[in-house]
Amino acid sequence: MTTRPIRRSGVAWRVAVSVVVVVLLVNGTLRMTDAAWPFGPMSQYAFAPAPDSEVAITRVEGRLADGRRIDLELNPWSSGIRRADVEAQIPQIEARPELLRAVQQGWARRHPTEPPLTELWLCQEWHRLSDRTWQPVRTVTLASWKVDR
Amino acid sequence: MGAVTRWFAPELPEARIAVLRSVIAIFVLLDVHLMVTDPPSLSLHPDLYRPLTVAGWLHLPAPSPALAWALYAVIWVSALLGIANRLPRLAGWTLAAAFTWWLTIGFSYGKVDHDHLALVVAVWLLPTVGPAAGRWRSSTTSVAAGWVLRCIQIAVVSTYVLSALNKIRNGDWSYRTWPESAILTWAIVRRPHQLGLWLLPHPELLRGMQWLSIIAETCSPVILWLRGRALLAAAVFWLGFHAFTFALLGIHFLPTVVCWLAFAPLERLAPWWRGRRLRRRALRRGTAEPNPVEVPVGGAARMGP
Numbered sequence: 001m002t003t004r005p006i007r008r009s010g011v012a013w014r015v016a017v018s019v020v021v022v023v024l025l026v027n028g029t030l031r032m033t034d035a036a037w038p039f040g041p042m043s044q045y046a047f048a049p050a051p052d053s054e055v056a057i058t059r060v061e062g063r064l065a066d067g068r069r070i071d072l073e074l075n076p077w078s079s080g081i082r083r084a085d086v087e088a089q090i091p092q093i094e095a096r097p098e099l100l101r102a103v104q105q106g107w108a109r110r111h112p113t114e115p116p117l118t119e120l121w122l123c124q125e126w127h128r129l130s131d132r133t134w135q136p137v138r139t140v141t142l143a144s145w146k147v148d149r
Numbered sequence: 150m151g152a153v154t155r156w157f158a159p160e161l162p163e164a165r166i167a168v169l170r171s172v173i174a175i176f177v178l179l180d181v182h183l184m185v186t187d188p189p190s191l192s193l194h195p196d197l198y199r200p201l202t203v204a205g206w207l208h209l210p211a212p213s214p215a216l217a218w219a220l221y222a223v224i225w226v227s228a229l230l231g232i233a234n235r236l237p238r239l240a241g242w243t244l245a246a247a248f249t250w251w252l253t254i255g256f257s258y259g260k261v262d263h264d265h266l267a268l269v270v271a272v273w274l275l276p277t278v279g280p281a282a283g284r285w286r287s288s289t290t291s292v293a294a295g296w297v298l299r300c301i302q303i304a305v306v307s308t309y310v311l312s313a314l315n316k317i318r319n320g321d322w323s324y325r326t327w328p329e330s331a332i333l334t335w336a337i338v339r340r341p342h343q344l345g346l347w348l349l350p351h352p353e354l355l356r357g358m359q360w361l362s363i364i365a366e367t368c369s370p371v372i373l374w375l376r377g378r379a380l381l382a383a384a385v386f387w388l389g390f391h392a393f394t395f396a397l398l399g400i401h402f403l404p405t406v407v408c409w410l411a412f413a414p415l416e417r418l419a420p421w422w423r424g425r426r427l428r429r430r431a432l433r434r435g436t437a438e439p440n441p442v443e444v445p446v447g448g449a450a451r452m453g454p
Contacts, residue, residue, distance in 0.1 A: 003160065004291035014277075014296045015157045021270075022303065029311040030318060034261040035202050037253075042312035044263040044400075047319045048330030051352070055338045080190030081197075081258070088259025089197055102194040127338050129331050134338050134349060 049129065054137065057125040058087045060103045065115035072107045072120070080106025086122070090142060093122055097145035104147055119146050161295035163281035164288070164416035167234050169298075170241070170275050171285075172415075174231030176407045177248050177272065181224055184404065185262065188254040189217040200257045212254045220254075223247040234284045241276025248272055263312070264401075267304035267408035274300050285419040301411035306369050308405050309387075313366035328359040336398050344396045365390065372412075384409055 028039040049055070060072045060079070074083035081102055086093070093099045100120040108117060122143040128135045191197070192212035200209070210216065224247045230240035249269060256262065274297045281287040281294075320326025333355040337345035348355060365386070372383045388406060395401045 001162075002289050004163070004289050004293065006292045011154055011158055011292060011296075014293075015154055018157050018296070018300055018303065021300075022307070025266075025307055025311060026314075029314050034256075035199075037201050037203070037256055037261045038249075038266060038269050040261065041315045041318075042263045042266075042308060043315050043319070044312070045332055045336055046312060046315040046327070047332070048316070048326045049332060049335045051331040051334075053331065053335070055335050057339055076187045076190065080187060080193075082187065082260055084260035085187075085191070085197070085258045088199075092197075096196075099194075099196055102197055105193065106190055129334050129338070134334070 051129060053129055055127045055129060057127070058083055058090070059123045059125065060086065060100065061121045061123055062104070062107065062117040063119040065118055072103055072117075074103070078107065078110060079103050080110065090122070094143050097122070097143040098148075100143065100145045101147075104145075117147055119144065157299055158292045158296035159299060160290050160292050161298055162287065162290050162416035163278060163294045164283070164285055164419060165411075165414070166275060166278045166294045166297060167281040167284045167287055168415040168418055169271070169301075169410055170234055170237065171232045172407065172410060173268070173271050173275065174228040174244065176268070176404070177224060177231075177244065178228050180268070180404065181221065181248075181251060185252055185255040185265075187258075188212060188251055189214050189221070191258045192217045192254060194258075197258050199259060201253055201261075204253055204257060209250065209253065212257070217251070217254060220247045220251045224251060234281070237278070237280050238276045241272070245269075245272040245276065262404075264308070264404045266308050266405070267301055267411075268404040270304040271297075271301045271408055271411070286423075287416075298411045301408050302373060305405060305408050305411070306372055309366040309369035313363050313369075316363060316366075324363075328356065328363050330359070333359055333397075340398045340400075342397060342399050345398060348397070362390070380412060384412060 024039045028036050029041045032040050034040050034043060058074070060074060061069055062072045063069050072079050074081060074086050076082060086103070089099065100122060104117050104120055108114075121141050123139055123141050125139050126137045128137050192214050195211060198211055200211075203209075223243060227240045227244035227247060230236050231244055249272070252262075252265060252269070278291070278293045278297055282289055316327035317324055320330075331352070334349065334352060337349050337355075369387075372380070372387075375383055388409065391402045391406050
């Protein structure tokens with residue numbers, strides 16, 4: 001084994017970089033939001049729903065030209081967009097339902113043999129956690145959009 | 150060097166860097182095909198773009214399919230060079246910049262993945278070591294290599310301990326709020342998988358798992374001081390934890406899992422492989438020697454720093 005030497009300054013900047021990055025990460029965890037990535041908080045599943053709270057499952061449904069109403073799965077392989085991305089944009093989609101075009105186009109591109117989509121709905125299924133078990137409650141429609149051609 | 154400096158920058162084998170460079174480059178290719186796959190499709194929808202702060206600071210242009218596919222091509226070329234350990238600085242930093250930009254696009258439409266911290270640290274810091282003479286078979290040790298490995302290890306541990314800290318922050322600075330909540334039930338209802346559905350009728354068990362998880366996350370910095378069997382036990386525990394959350398919720402954390410390799414004595418791979426080949430050759434000739442190649446000892450054979 002041979003050892004590659006290193007200058008004092010080489011060690012100094014390395015230690016300084018490590019300390020600065022750790023400080024930025026702790027700051028991100030204590031004070032920032034996800035927008036600060038890669039120096040944001042590790043916030044995945046880091047909140048605390050009460051045992052009797054309600055859980056929303058967001059879905060997008062679509063009407064095909066043959067009349068069927070189907071679930072358009074929200075993932076990169078089925079619609080080109082993840083459910084969490086859609087959930088983060090709910091207020092924007094409620095204000096401008098035509099944003100559902102992203103799901104319509106993504107789904108149509110990945111399902112070329114299916115009839116075209118004529119209408120899309122942004123829905124939420126609500127479930128009540130009762131003593132930490134699962135009870136479906138209701139489905140609400142947050143936005144609907146007729147596909148324009 | 151002082152004790153603090155030696156801790157941040159221990160002397161470790163460059164062969165471990167060379168192997169890790171190859172593995173991380175392979176993993177980045179898997180990542181853009183299986184994990185953060187959506188920049189080309191998301192960039193078709195400028196209406197949904199919500200740039201991260203870093204995109205604003207760096208004045209990154211709004212994503213477009215042309216940009217996403219250009220980044221994809223750059224990632225492929227630089228990752229192939231990385232797998233072969235060629236042009237480690239140029240190809241390494243090109244891969245780091247292109248991959249980070251790719252992730253920045255993927256995370257600028259609402260959802261940020263929290264499992265990429267250690268991987269991003271790895272792609273940016275591995276190039277600082279420069280060429281490792283002999284690549285996988287390198288017999289050089291250096292402080293430059295030790296610092297990179299230590300930083301990746303710190304990033305892996307930070308993923309856990311900062312998650313615990315964020316849970317405490319979100320729980321109004323009470324340690325009990327998160328483990329006493331219904332978070333696992335909430336997560337299983339939203340991501341139903343077979344194991345989760347079995348466990349759903351047992352809320353006390355789920356609450357016990359929440360306590361185990363936050364205590365393990367809080368204690369995770371200890372990993373940085375473990376060696377040998379204790380370190381191996383910690384690695385087995387955490388890899389088991391990730392396997393379990395995958396079975397429970399379909400959440401894999403593979404970008405963090407692959408960075409656990411920074412703790413492993415990867416420098417033993419090349420001598421082990423060479424020894425195996427020589428023994429086989431000797432057996433075929435009928436002149437078997439029990440152990441024709443010495444496995445390096447000391448710094449090279451240590452597990453962890």
